[in-house]
Amino acid sequence: MNFLTGRHIPRRTFLQTAGATFGLPFLDAMVPAGRLRAKTADEIDRTLLICIENSNGVAGADPWGVTQNYWSPAAVGRDFDLAPSALSPLEPFRDYLTIISGTDIRPAESYNPSEIGGDHFRSTSVFLTQSHPKRTEGSDVYVGTSLDQIHAQRFGRDTPVPSMQLCIENTDQGGGCYYGYTCTYTDVLSWASAEQPLPALRSPRVAFEQLFGAGSTAKERSARRQADASILDWITENVAQLKRELGPTDQARMDEYLGSIREIERRIQLVEARNVSGDVEDLPEAPPGVPETFEEHIQLMFDLQVLALEADVTRVFSLKMGRDVSSRVYPKSGSDRPFHTASHHGGIEEGITAYSRINRYHVSMLPYLLEKLQSRMEGDVSLLDKSLIMYGSPIADGNRHNHRGVPLILLGHANGKLPGGVHLKTPEGTPMANVMLSMLDMLGHHDVESFGDSSGHLTLG
8 A cells, every 4th residue: 555644645645556556536635734725746736638539520610501500609709609509518518618710720731732632531640739740651650749748748747647548439440541641640649749649549448447557467457357346346455544544525535436436347347248248239340348339438438537637647638539431320419321421411401400410419428528527626626627628620621621610619717727608710810729829828838839830829718
């Protein structure tokens, strides 16, 4: 066991055994006696960052879709109506919502004739780097360092997991895709450097075990799963000893936190049991442990993020929600058209409207994450108030494969630096990189003077 007892417990405290490592949620015992709500050296507020990319653009970027406000509301400023838009599921969180309309991702465009047509196969790599990738089908990839990794490399080094990359669809195809691009550019959202892609995890089980150190070896992890044992069984004695040092409020907080971990384990076990049951699957190509339904999968991934952020295991996540040219169907969206096919609506009003339903369905997943973050407190501040969440696509209108006026929203208050509750319309030609440069400033990177093809900061208040 590895923790300090007494009246004050450091924020960077872990329950640790040979088979597991657990960070703790924020406890009252972490505030030094006589310094109510004071900040100690190891408790400096760091803004939590979640970057979510979706593929194939939105119906609201089509010329007719714009007139229907299928993505962003008609009104600019604070008096906007979300009802017609794909953003309507975010109405309960409008005070945390910053809509940014009109920015461009020009580095995702073709720079020479040989790159024409390759938008789907380079765009994901551009989204968080705002840099144009080198066209190659080999391992000599080159694009840029991504926003999330710039943050992780400075402010994530004192957490057990500096950052984590997650995805919902298969992103391990390898080799060449189309138009002379390696699939790495299509699959990878996060880049530690221009030449170092960071693959994403699709399996909730693998993500769980990486976050909570669930077994030091693959053999230990396999034995525990076969025994149907919980990772919490390894630290029962440690938890009991720690709780004796805590007051009633902190004990209740620990019980809630550990209960959430056990519930996630139970859900992962149910998914694994269902995958090997022999029943017909909605996703027959999915590996064991990957939920069949989109909603179940993304909720598990969101729950893992919240638990990790709550325990300060990591402060940086990226999530690739969809995949370019994906043929996945979302039955609960109200559309029976495959994702990529639906984005190629041909400018036909019926098709644009059908595609807007898929966009709205994807956005409707976000309140689950926001509610969880809002319910988790660090002292008198919620994790949602401490977070900066980015959601968007590197493609604007999927039918035209363009990158001008791309969809982008921010959520959370970024530790008081992002007011929220506003729809901003940027001047024509504004790079999305300007938004990210301002985000970096909010995140504490005040010395970063440029990012991607930025031309300056953008006021987000």
